[in-house]
Amino acid sequence: MPNTIVEVLNLHKSFDKLKVLQGVSLQIVQGEVVVIIGPSGSGKSTLLRCLNYLEEPTSGQVHFKGELVDPKSNLSEIRQEMGMVFQNFNLFPHLKVIDNITLAPCLVRSTEKPLAEERALELLKQVGLQDKAYNYPEELSGGQRQRVAIARALAMDPEVLLFDEPTSALDPEMIGEVLEVMKKLALEGRTMIVVTHEMGFAKEVGDRVIFMDEGVIMEEGHPNELFSNPKQKRTQAFLSKIL
């Protein structure tokens, strides 16, 4: 029986009158790669951001390894366990690449600087950027920046990785290099939740695809099944537009 890492129970989120999430429940087990797809505005980002409380849910619960995420008590601990990669990278522009990666381990985990740097260089090697350690983010291409952002998230050894459209801000020729890194992580057995429009990636490494529409999970299933044989009309309509 695989361990449940993330469990979402009846999550609702509204911005003023706008109901963005309308009762989402979800379980993710260790090692699973879950791909979330759906039309723009369907609440994919909001769902992801509710998992680590970048957005506070209006109601409902998020459990991490059986523990209720509670902003009053354990938020920092749980965020450390949920690495996040953003569409716009959000690297720290005033810090060199290596300092982007070592900052959180040193500050939050009190890791010794040399140790953190050694680990950072190792991670940079994994994402193919060991020669950029001492550059500033603005000296890198988009694809390189996103790979640094992935290394930065990995530096905290998170249990889960959250990706919010990690390739959407990239020039087409750079998408591949980022997806390559993500595939490698998936094959290593990392637990990943990925919002993306890259259906190739979903098919190749996804264990499960979730189709969201209007704030609910409309349909979910194994990629082969969901892509070739969608049951819901909305899913069919969405897939026919995007594939």
Added chain:
Amino acid sequence: MRNKGYAPIFGEFGEGETILEFRWDLIWSSLPMLLQGAKLTVQLTSIAVFFGIILGTLTGIARLSKGPFRILAAIYIDVIRGTPLLVQTFIVFYGLPSIIHRPIPAYVAAILSLSINSGAYVGEIVRSGIQSIDKGQWEAASSLGLNNYQTMRYIILPQAFRRILPPLGNEFIALLKDSSLVSVIALEELVRKGQIIIGRTFRPFEIWTAVAIIFFVMTFTVSRLVDYLERRMTPHA
């Protein structure tokens, strides 16, 4: 030549000399005393800017916080910006001692009123600087487990300060000039020195020109310094 009874270092009017001629020699001879005053001006201003930045940073952060500090900071900023520095200086130098029943030295009073004044202006600059930082920076830092203090200290403020360096430089320059107001509490900074020298030489045009030149040299130096810092703080080779 007759001795007119004032300090000889300032030179004298000759017999047939007219007021129309510009006495460069007067500027040279009064320079040591004016520079003494300029030194005090720089001292007062630098110390006030230092405290002003600390006070302003706290105020700027408080302004963006939730809770009572937010309101306190707003009141502080509004009151200071809504009243003349001259009156603030009088309150500190003449008003405060009557409450605490002990005199405040002019030097301390000047630094106090200049710092408090500067803190309000810097507070607004810092607030806008913090607000100009993309909210993705907060999100990235939070998602890594940094708390609010750590995010502010290591992510937001370093970027904000880089961005607000030009307005901070302007504030420094404004304060350099405004610090002349504390001459009213008998501090012998640059302007007061000028007045003293004029009292002895009766040559206002030369002396005020000299004072203006010294002010200009000081403010120009600060603005070059800020430019240099700005260039140096911009990342990349």
